[in-house]
Amino acid sequence: KQEVTQIPAALSVPEGENLVLNCSFTDSAIYNLQWFRQDPGKGLTSLLLIQSSQREQTSGRLNASLDKSSGRSTLYIAASQPGDSATYLCAVTYGNNRLAFGKGNQVVVIP
């Protein structure tokens, strides 16, 4: 069974610092890996999707890397802003387009 772990569960950083969020998964037979953002009481917004054949994806201040063989992904957020405060969820696609989610990294950026 695919299991996804995110470390740390929660973190606070001063505004302007870079954020580093980690995700690991147990089965390397994945089709892709996604990072989502979730604001309190809201749905999920897709941030980045990395195909299994790719090593990284970038969008603005966000960069995500994927090391499929070791079962790891890292999301980097450069120059964090208070608006980046949210929960970030990592998910891998496996099987019949099913997603396995981690429990999330809850981020607070302190002005």
Added chain:
Amino acid sequence: DGGITQSPKYLFRKEGQNVTLSCEQNLNHDAMYWYRQDPGQGLRLIYYSQIVNDFQKGDIAEGYSVSREKKESFPLTVTSAQKNPTAFYLCASSTPSGRADTQYFGPGTRLTVL
């Protein structure tokens, strides 16, 4: 605007009652999904449907039922057999062409059992 709508936003249920959560999408997606989220937890898959008139159980299907009579709609019924239904429910859709597509999520329904 294309997207996924869920209704109601908040739902209260008395013990022993069945309730139905609505999920509608106008993205012309073939696949639709229902997830449950508990505080501090990741999302867990309840049911999914790849095409109309077909659906499969996810990891936690007990106490839930679904139907897929139309491509746009995938309602979820929480039955009285679900022992702990208080949670945040999220619906998603995707087009399963290849494995390259992300899932798009609705805004969610928060269900509380009184």
